[in-house]
Amino acid sequence: MKKRLLHLRVNGEPREVAVEDNKTLLEVLREDLGLAGTKHGCETGECGLCTVLLDGTPVLACLMLGADAEGTDVRTIEGVSDRGRLRPLQSAFAELGATQCGYCSPAMILTAEALLKNNPRPTRQEIREALSGVLCRCTGYSKIIDAVQAVVRAEKL
Amino acid sequence: MKRNEFSVIGKPLPKIDAAARVTGAARYADDISLPQMLFGRILRSPHPHARIRAIDIDEALALEGVHAVLTGKELPEKYGIMAPTQDEEALAIEKVRYVGDPVAAVAATSEDIAERALGLIKVDYEPLAPVMSIEDALRPTDEAGKIHWWTRIGNIQKAVSFEFGDVNAGFEDADQIFTDTFFYQGNTHLPMEQYCAIGQYDPRDRVTVWSSTQTPHYLHRALSKVLGMPMSRIRVIATAIGGGFGGKTDPFSHEICAAKLAMLTGRPVKIALSREECFYVHRGRHPVKMRVRTGVKSDGRLTAMHFATLLDGGGYSSYGLASVYYTGALQTVTYKLPAYKFEGARLFTNKPPCGPKRGHGTPQPRFALEVQLDEIAEKLGIDPVELRLRQIVEPNSVTVNGLRIGTCGLRECVEKVVTRAGWKDKFRRLPRGRGIGFAASTYISGAGLPIYWNELPHSGVQLRVDRGGGVTVFCGSTDIGQGSNSILAYAVAEELGLDPNDIRVVTGDTDLTPVDLGSYSSRVTVMTGNAAIEACARLKAILLPTAAEVIGVAAEELEMIEGKIRSRFDRSRSMSFIDCVERAEARHGTLGTTGSYRPPKHPADYKGAGVGPTPAYSYSAAVVELTCDADTGVIKIDKVWIAHDCGRAFNPILVEGQVEGSVYMALGEALMEEHAFDETGLHKHPSMLDYKSPTILETPEIDTILVETNDPEGPFGAKEAGQGPLLPVVPAVSNALYDAIGVRFHEIPITPEKVLRALAGRISSVSFPEFTYPAPVKWQPGQGVKVPQKS
Numbered sequence: 001m002k003k004r005l006l007h008l009r010v011n012g013e014p015r016e017v018a019v020e021d022n023k024t025l026l027e028v029l030r031e032d033l034g035l036a037g038t039k040h041g042c043e044t045g046e047c048g049l050c051t052v053l054l055d056g057t058p059v060l061a062c063l064m065l066g067a068d069a070e071g072t073d074v075r076t077i078e079g080v081s082d083r084g085r086l087r088p089l090q091s092a093f094a095e096l097g098a099t100q101c102g103y104c105s106p107a108m109i110l111t112a113e114a115l116l117k118n119n120p121r122p123t124r125q126e127i128r129e130a131l132s133g134v135l136c137r138c139t140g141y142s143k144i145i146d147a148v149q150a151v152v153r154a155e156k157l
Numbered sequence: 158m159k160r161n162e163f164s165v166i167g168k169p170l171p172k173i174d175a176a177a178r179v180t181g182a183a184r185y186a187d188d189i190s191l192p193q194m195l196f197g198r199i200l201r202s203p204h205p206h207a208r209i210r211a212i213d214i215d216e217a218l219a220l221e222g223v224h225a226v227l228t229g230k231e232l233p234e235k236y237g238i239m240a241p242t243q244d245e246e247a248l249a250i251e252k253v254r255y256v257g258d259p260v261a262a263v264a265a266t267s268e269d270i271a272e273r274a275l276g277l278i279k280v281d282y283e284p285l286a287p288v289m290s291i292e293d294a295l296r297p298t299d300e301a302g303k304i305h306w307w308t309r310i311g312n313i314q315k316a317v318s319f320e321f322g323d324v325n326a327g328f329e330d331a332d333q334i335f336t337d338t339f340f341y342q343g344n345t346h347l348p349m350e351q352y353c354a355i356g357q358y359d360p361r362d363r364v365t366v367w368s369s370t371q372t373p374h375y376l377h378r379a380l381s382k383v384l385g386m387p388m389s390r391i392r393v394i395a396t397a398i399g400g401g402f403g404g405k406t407d408p409f410s411h412e413i414c415a416a417k418l419a420m421l422t423g424r425p426v427k428i429a430l431s432r433e434e435c436f437y438v439h440r441g442r443h444p445v446k447m448r449v450r451t452g453v454k455s456d457g458r459l460t461a462m463h464f465a466t467l468l469d470g471g472g473y474s475s476y477g478l479a480s481v482y483y484t485g486a487l488q489t490v491t492y493k494l495p496a497y498k499f500e501g502a503r504l505f506t507n508k509p510p511c512g513p514k515r516g517h518g519t520p521q522p523r524f525a526l527e528v529q530l531d532e533i534a535e536k537l538g539i540d541p542v543e544l545r546l547r548q549i550v551e552p553n554s555v556t557v558n559g560l561r562i563g564t565c566g567l568r569e570c571v572e573k574v575v576t577r578a579g580w581k582d583k584f585r586r587l588p589r590g591r592g593i594g595f596a597a598s599t600y601i602s603g604a605g606l607p608i609y610w611n612e613l614p615h616s617g618v619q620l621r622v623d624r625g626g627g628v629t630v631f632c633g634s635t636d637i638g639q640g641s642n643s644i645l646a647y648a649v650a651e652e653l654g655l656d657p658n659d660i661r662v663v664t665g666d667t668d669l670t671p672v673d674l675g676s677y678s679s680r681v682t683v684m685t686g687n688a689a690i691e692a693c694a695r696l697k698a699i700l701l702p703t704a705a706e707v708i709g710v711a712a713e714e715l716e717m718i719e720g721k722i723r724s725r726f727d728r729s730r731s732m733s734f735i736d737c738v739e740r741a742e743a744r745h746g747t748l749g750t751t752g753s754y755r756p757p758k759h760p761a762d763y764k765g766a767g768v769g770p771t772p773a774y775s776y777s778a779a780v781v782e783l784t785c786d787a788d789t790g791v792i793k794i795d796k797v798w799i800a801h802d803c804g805r806a807f808n809p810i811l812v813e814g815q816v817e818g819s820v821y822m823a824l825g826e827a828l829m830e831e832h833a834f835d836e837t838g839l840h841k842h843p844s845m846l847d848y849k850s851p852t853i854l855e856t857p858e859i860d861t862i863l864v865e866t867n868d869p870e871g872p873f874g875a876k877e878a879g880q881g882p883l884l885p886v887v888p889a890v891s892n893a894l895y896d897a898i899g900v901r902f903h904e905i906p907i908t909p910e911k912v913l914r915a916l917a918g919r920i921s922s923v924s925f926p927e928f929t930y931p932a933p934v935k936w937q938p939g940q941g942v943k944v945p946q947k948s
């Protein structure tokens with residue numbers, strides 16, 4: 001398979017990586033850039049676990065070719081912490097039991113971050129709608145909504 | 158013990174590994190990448206039932222990039238999770254028994270090449286007539302129609318029958334007898350993380366397997382058997398696990414193949430399964446048909462019950478021996494039942510094998526029992542909650558089938574949950590289309606017996622104490638997200654008066670950690686917690702005399718709290734934990750202790766009494782309120798109230814999380830999840846889009862109430878929380894739907910199509926085929942072993 005040189009920003013840093021044309025962004029992130037924090041549960045766009053932020057918007061990295069990310073700014077879970085310290089959404093997930101097995105947590109946290117950027121005071125229903133593309137099998141979702149609401153109440157992201 | 162006696166237990170602390178799970182730092186199996194690693198793929202049978210005439214691997218082997226092609230001939234030793242039913246092969250040798258049965262495995266330099274190589278393997282199959290239903294499996298058949306040659310009649314793996322107390326007298330004593338049939342469809346765990354294993358061989362003739370497994374010890378044993386290597390040469394490491402729910406408790410083909418391919422190639426081999434493969438590999442909830450005959454007095458008290466089950470087991474035994482008993486064991490543990498007959502049979506069919514899913518074998522009978530009680534209450538003109546309250550089992554009693562009940566908080570659960578839900582104002586009073594339903598249940602806090610018979614501990618803990626005051630806990634348990642690593646840290650921190658963040662926890666590594674049987678049967682908190690407390694007690698026996706000498710008080714007077722060892726009576730008389738550790742090490746040498754746990758004995762001594770006993774039964778009660786749209790058949794769950802007797806909440810946030818996750822999973826089973834197959838053995842919905850499970854939009858608000866009964870068998874009084882709360886929710890949905898639209902559903906999932914059919918008057922009762930179970934084993938309460946009761 002032909003390779004091309006892909007240029008993009010990942011978690012604020014410019015990166016160049018040679019990728020096969022048929023590789024998904026998910027594969028590029030996990031296999032070529034070593035960022036295994038982005039998870040996968042189906043590779044067919046059904047579970048939402050591979051959500052990353054592309055220029056601030058949540059996208060499913062399994063449904064997008066890496067080549068199409070040329071020139072974009074990608075944010076993964078590895079880029080969320082601040083110098084090794086948890087950001088408010090991460091702390092809220094950790095402290096309020098919103099992460100059990102943790103496999104959906106990267107996608108949930110990034111999606112919630114995008115929501116709060118656009119809508120800093122979402123209702124419970126708005127939180128539900130924003131997160132509805134990501135499946136969680138552990139929590140029953142209640143504590144995930146609680147965690148996002150806790151950040152909303154603290155009014156800092 | 159009062160709650161305020163604790164400094165760690167009962168506090169809403171974050172899990173010790175929560176930070177790793179919210180930063181992407183946690184390493185799951187598929188996140189592991191080793192130098193020189195090859196990628197494996199498994200060729201699976203396209204036939205539900207066929208003989209293998211020949212397998213030609215030459216072309217696949219010749220493909221550039223292929224390093225090895227493995228067939229069953231190289232792994233002939235059979236295995237299986239239960240000792241008496243070793244009927245699985247890592248790769249099928251003579252026969253395939255379901256679509257998806259592994260036939261060959263390839264290791265190549267990329268997944269793409271491995272996948273292409275699978276296409277070059279030629280398997281010559283002779284298709285056989287498939288057995289696709291419970292009814293098919295019961296029919297007598299010739300040898301060709303048998304899925305396993307050793308079944309005696311038809312495809313019956315195991316049939317059992319018991320009679321406890323005087324069942325005839327019980328039915329004679331009844332004012333009314335109710336007979337109903339039920340069907341609980343199969344469903345799957347659907348953990349978000351797909352199965353994945355990595356094998357690595359080292360030249361000292363040792364093999365390491367990393368796997369997303371809930372039961373590294375059982376995998377360790379199976380690998381040793383199939384690879385023909387001593388356990389001392391095999392290391393199993395359970396990685397961070399992205400959900401299990403019982404789906405990762407069998408030893409699996411891909412785990413064995415990863416190890417064998419690594420041995421053949423000398424390079425690490427990773428086998429990661431696709432989501433579609435996960436639907437076939439699963440070992441999920443058994444589809445079960447049930448017939449329930451229940452005798453009651455006119456005041457609703459039970460006089461006798463005859464419960465019959467038929468389990469659609471799939472192509473192999475898996476945990477099936479236990480599953481069939483579990484469909485009968487726990488009916489006696491919620492309401493007083495003076496006489497009980499149970500008959501059960503597990504059948505082989507040409508579908509993926511079923512096994513344990515959250516509640517293992519008990520959600521199906523609980524559904525039937527609680528829906529029937531709701532109907533009985535209505536026919537007798539008694540409120541269904543009142544009918545239950547009249548006959549809740551007594552704490553510290555023994556059931557008719559010889560199960561010893563300790564604490565029982567069911568009454569408190571029922572009273573709290575109906576009060577919070579406003580039951581009295583809503584039941585039979587909501588407008589048509591809206592309804593409210595109730596059910597209750599019980600579950601085990603760990604199985605009383607191990608999977609393979611032995612006298613060894615079920616859980617072992619080692620403590621290492623170092624000069625800097627740090628403590629490391631080693632335990633073979635696996636944290637599947639429920640927080641069992643944190644439970645170890647909390648227990649040790651509480652006992653030694655330390656901060657949980659000072660406790661390091663090493664788990665799930667057979668080279669490093671003493672055996673714990675694994676994360677199944679809701680056993681981990683009770684068993685590892687007790688083992689950890691024993692290890693701490695032994696450490697205290699070393700530390701406290703040292704401290705006593707220094708401080709100048711009797712060792713019995715000392716307590717360990719806030720990083721200090723001090724007199725209970727004079728807080729100024731104290732020394733630091735670190736100081737004490739240093740002095741104790743100077744005196745005794747390197748410090749370390751062990752602790753272990755075995756469940757208590759139960760009174761029952763009949764054959765089959767091994768399933769059902771536990772250190773402590775948890776109890777749950779649930780109320781479901783829903784709205785049903787008569788035009789579309791769509792059911793919307795408005796709210797669920799649930800109360801759970803967890804003994805003591807080790808950490809209320811984690812317990813609530815288990816309860817809420819159970820409620821969610823139950824709603825999926827009740828309304829949409831369906832593991833169904835067409836007549837050619839193909840899964841009807843092998844993707845997350847087609848296999849409907851509740852999203853955040855379908856999951857309602859859940860009001861969780863924790864009831865604490867401080868069980869003497871549990872560590873700090875704790876019982877289980879991970880599985881029991883699923884059980885009452887499924888029947889409560891059916892009962893609420895009756896309240897809403899006046900139709901009884903004896904079958905789940907209750908899909909919109911079924912609702913519309915029912916509203917059109919086209920609902921048919923569940924058929925229960927004629928089957929003669931073996932003559933019953935008879936047992937009378939009072940027989941058996943006398944066992945002391947802790948208080």
